[in-house]
Amino acid sequence: MMTRPRMNAFRFAAPQTFYPLAGRLVPWFAALAAALAAAGLYVGFGIAPEDFQQGEVYRIIFIHVPSAWMAMFTYLVMAGYAVLTLGFRTRLSAMMCRALAPTGALMAAISLWTGAIWGRPTWGTYWVWDARLTSTLILLFLYIGYIALVAAIEDEQRADRAGALLLLVGVVNVPIIYFSVKWWNTLHQGASVSLTAAPKMAATMLTGMLLMSLAAWMYTIAASLHRVQSIILERERHARWVRQLFA
Amino acid sequence: MTELGTLAWALRRDLRLAMRRRGDALNVLGFFALACSMFPLAVGPQREWLTRIGPGVIWVAALLATLLALPRLFEHDHTDGTLDAMIASGRPLPMVVAGKLIAAWLVTGLPLIVLTPVLAVAFSLPMHALPTMLASLVLGTPTLLGLGAIAGALTLGLKAGPTLVTLLCLPLYVPVLVFGAGAVEAQVSGLSPAAHLALLAAGMLVVALAAPPVAAQALRISVE
Numbered sequence: 001m002m003t004r005p006r007m008n009a010f011r012f013a014a015p016q017t018f019y020p021l022a023g024r025l026v027p028w029f030a031a032l033a034a035a036l037a038a039a040g041l042y043v044g045f046g047i048a049p050e051d052f053q054q055g056e057v058y059r060i061i062f063i064h065v066p067s068a069w070m071a072m073f074t075y076l077v078m079a080g081y082a083v084l085t086l087g088f089r090t091r092l093s094a095m096m097c098r099a100l101a102p103t104g105a106l107m108a109a110i111s112l113w114t115g116a117i118w119g120r121p122t123w124g125t126y127w128v129w130d131a132r133l134t135s136t137l138i139l140l141f142l143y144i145g146y147i148a149l150v151a152a153i154e155d156e157q158r159a160d161r162a163g164a165l166l167l168l169v170g171v172v173n174v175p176i177i178y179f180s181v182k183w184w185n186t187l188h189q190g191a192s193v194s195l196t197a198a199p200k201m202a203a204t205m206l207t208g209m210l211l212m213s214l215a216a217w218m219y220t221i222a223a224s225l226h227r228v229q230s231i232i233l234e235r236e237r238h239a240r241w242v243r244q245l246f247a
Numbered sequence: 248m249t250e251l252g253t254l255a256w257a258l259r260r261d262l263r264l265a266m267r268r269r270g271d272a273l274n275v276l277g278f279f280a281l282a283c284s285m286f287p288l289a290v291g292p293q294r295e296w297l298t299r300i301g302p303g304v305i306w307v308a309a310l311l312a313t314l315l316a317l318p319r320l321f322e323h324d325h326t327d328g329t330l331d332a333m334i335a336s337g338r339p340l341p342m343v344v345a346g347k348l349i350a351a352w353l354v355t356g357l358p359l360i361v362l363t364p365v366l367a368v369a370f371s372l373p374m375h376a377l378p379t380m381l382a383s384l385v386l387g388t389p390t391l392l393g394l395g396a397i398a399g400a401l402t403l404g405l406k407a408g409p410t411l412v413t414l415l416c417l418p419l420y421v422p423v424l425v426f427g428a429g430a431v432e433a434q435v436s437g438l439s440p441a442a443h444l445a446l447l448a449a450g451m452l453v454v455a456l457a458a459p460p461v462a463a464q465a466l467r468i469s470v471e
Contacts, residue, residue, distance in 0.1 A: 134421070138418045138421055141414075141417070141418040142418050144414065145411075145414050145415045145418060148407075148411055148414055148415075149401060149402070149411060149415060152402070152405050152406070152407040152411055153405060157471075158468055158469060158471065161468040162401045162465065162468050162469065165397075165401060165461065165464060165465055165468060166397075166398075166401060166415065169394075169397055169419065169461065170418070170419070
């Protein structure tokens with residue numbers, strides 16, 4: 001049979017074609033993550049100057065801020081995949097949701113943990129019930145709730161769609177996190193990086209933070225692609241292409 | 248049958264069922280009163296403390312009592328097959344859900360609010376704060392039920408259902424709790440609770456419009 005070679009935007013929406021692509025991409029993203037993290041940590045801990053108010057303690061932002069961003073952004077990406085899942089019943093998008101959830105939860109946990117370490121010397125306490133901390137905690141609970149829900153449902157299709165619906169309900173929370181600083185205006189310092197105003201931090205500090213943010217992105221992509229490969233194999237284990245793969 | 252007819256039908260049906268099983272609603276009410284009564288025993292009977300924690304305690308207890316009421320919302324109808332029949336009947340499912348939610352509020356939400364003045368006295372809440380306390384509960388408890396209906400529908404028939412509902416609901420309940428208890432807090436400390444109450448009302452309106460269709464969609468996903 002003759003098949004015409006054609007470009008199809010949805011070619012990689014099929015788990016069978018996405019599996020080898022993900023396998024090829026994972027090493028690249030993992031290597032980029034390692035290189036960017038090494039550069040970011042070098043800039044952040046080696047080059048960036050000491051903060052005149054906070055001293056050396058501030059350096060934890062090179063981990064804290066990227067993980068907090070990543071935790072929020074990952075949830076948005078999952079919500080995007082949730083729309084695809086509910087709207088087009090695409091299987092791969094639901095698998096991506098599942099693959100992203102543990103990394104998102106990890107990022108939220110890291111940002112809370114590093115925030116607590118930073119808060120002790122700076123605010124004098126590990127934890128304050130300020131709006132931003134609390135909403136990051138809620139974000140972590142949203143991740144845990146999603147993971148628990150999809151784990152509790154045995155039927156794959158139901159788990160995918162129920163999880164997607166929960167993500168869409170939960171995504172209302174993410175803007176609340178972001179704007180909570182403005183709304184409730186409590187102990188937490190205002191956002192230090194803004195797209196509209198000139199950055200208030202030294203250029204090297206900003207460079208370090210952006211490098212670490214990119215590293216967090218690359219890590220998240222690598223980890224979720226690796227995880228989605230396992231999910232694809234598990235779900236398609238009876239498909240012929242998987243059996244041929246391990247023949 | 249019209250949309251509103253369906254809503255009225257579901258409302259009447261659930262109210263009648265609740266009247267036949269009065270124990271369920273009374274259990275929720277008993278839980279609410281008992282949960283509130285545990286706090287003075289735990290923190291001590293000093294009136295200043297009780298006045299201080301009263302609004303928060305009553306709100307948390309109301310929230311947990313609502314969680315207790317959630318499994319009944321769809322679970323009975325699911326196990327005896329009524330839910331499948333409702334979906335197959337072609338009646339607008341969001342309207343069925345809306346009717347069930349109103350019934351659930353009348354059966355569990357409203358009694359909590361009626362009991363609240365007694366608990367407010369037990370916590371030495373200043374009398375001038377009582378109207379705000381009641382208003383915040385009137386505006387907040389429907390939101391709790393609406394969000395809970397979505398979680399209840401998503402976890403329909405699961406073994407881990409009740410625990411999972413708690414896990415899914417509590418994060419979503421946080422804003423309601425913050426503004427609900429915050430309204431009373433503001434009133435007690437001499438500030439205007441208007442902003443809190445307005446936000447609660449806004450939340451209730453959004454949930455009143457969004458929860459029935461979303462929960463209906465969740466029910467479809469769960470029984471498909």
